[in-house]
């Protein structure tokens with residue numbers, strides 16, 4: 537954990553910050569003093585994120601301290617550059633200039649590559665890869681125009697980017713693009729004082745996942761125990777742990793770190809051996825089963 541107040545005076549914009557892991561990161565940034573802008577499509581998600589942030593900050597604050605406006609939501613589909621610019625405007629007019637961006641918004645659903653429509657491919661690649669680029673570009677443009685520094689961008693990726701993702705070709709391909717973008721922008725924007733890093737969550741189950749992903753887990757009534765047994769660390773990740781890693785990577789304590797992608801997965805992506813469990817074809821894994 538970073539020292540209290542590490543983010544005092546800093547405005548952090550988190551795409552998809554109203555649900556799941558984005559919300560957990562928003563809470564950890566706010567606990568350390570950040571003002572947080574939550575950007576996504578659904579205002580109900582913003583409200584959930586703002587409430588979580590305010591509760592966490594209130595719990596951590598001394599009794600009687602006046603309540604501060606620490607979080608706001610702004611509507612944008614990250615695929616649309618005009619909506620992205622408008623959301624930055626809204627966040628900055630409420631909370632001040634954004635100097636930290638977390639590209640967390642994502643889309644994903646399990647599908648066999650042979651059955652994925654062009655529209656389904658585009659939806660995922662555009663949200664994950666194009667959305668991360670458009671938001672990064674917007675932060676860079678504003679940061680440079682105001683001569684501000686330092687700045688930090690954190691791209692939330694996935695281990696599928698380097699292992700491949702059978703049953704999720706769209707997401708794996710998009711996240712691999714995000715990792716290449718992390719390295720590229722780290723070099724291009726280092727002279728502008730903007731660090732660009734990546735963070736890969738391992739398995740972090742939570743209730744906000746879309747139905748198609750939840751359904752994969754809900755087939756097994758003992759899924760929590762099964763998931764834990766599948767991880768070298770013997771457990772899945774807890775969302776606040778991702779928040780701890782994110783707040784470190786964007787902080788001055790990581791001031792010389794750029795172009796790096798940190799994997800937080802209890803060792804799961806390294807779990808390869810000469811002898812592996814028998815192969816179950818992905819088509820069989822995704823086929824609906826009667827319980």
Ligand SMILES: CCCCC/C=C/C(=O)SCCNC(=O)CCNC(=O)[C@H](O)C(C)(C)COP(=O)(O)OP(=O)(O)OC[C@H]1O[C@@H](n2cnc3c(N)ncnc32)[C@H](O)[C@@H]1OP(=O)(O)O
Pocket residue numbers: 642643644645646647653654655656657659660694707740741742745746748749753
């Ligand atoms: C515990 C397991 C964890 C596994 C690892 C998790 C990794 C993650 O990335 S988690 C993040 C997942 N979160 C989300 O996906 C949240 C947001 N998702 C969505 O809003 C939808 O899933 C979306 C991606 C479909 C939204 O895109 P949008 O453009 O708004 O959606 P459309 O309904 O217009 O669909 C576009 C396109 O995609 C096809 N499609 C949608 N769902 C499926 C599906 N389940 N299977 C196959 N195809 C799907 C849809 O048919 C459209 O295609 P066309 O009809 O060809 O235009």
Ligand SMILES: NC(=O)C1=CN([C@@H]2O[C@H](COP(=O)(O)OP(=O)(O)OC[C@H]3O[C@@H](n4cnc5c(N)ncnc54)[C@H](OP(=O)(O)O)[C@@H]3O)[C@@H](O)[C@H]2O)C=CC1
Pocket residue numbers: 551552553554555556557558575576577578579581582612613614615639640641642643644663667692693694695736737738739740741742744745746
């Ligand atoms: N949970 C896990 O185990 C893993 C997660 N990850 C990654 O972690 C990150 C967070 O995922 P997680 O919290 O689990 O998933 P969620 O589904 O909870 O979060 C996805 C978020 O993205 C937002 N979003 C989706 N599409 C758009 C869009 N077009 N424009 C703006 N915002 C959008 C959604 O908000 P709204 O609907 O309001 O637009 C939602 O808040 C993602 O990058 C994901 O790929 C990676 C590996 C494993």
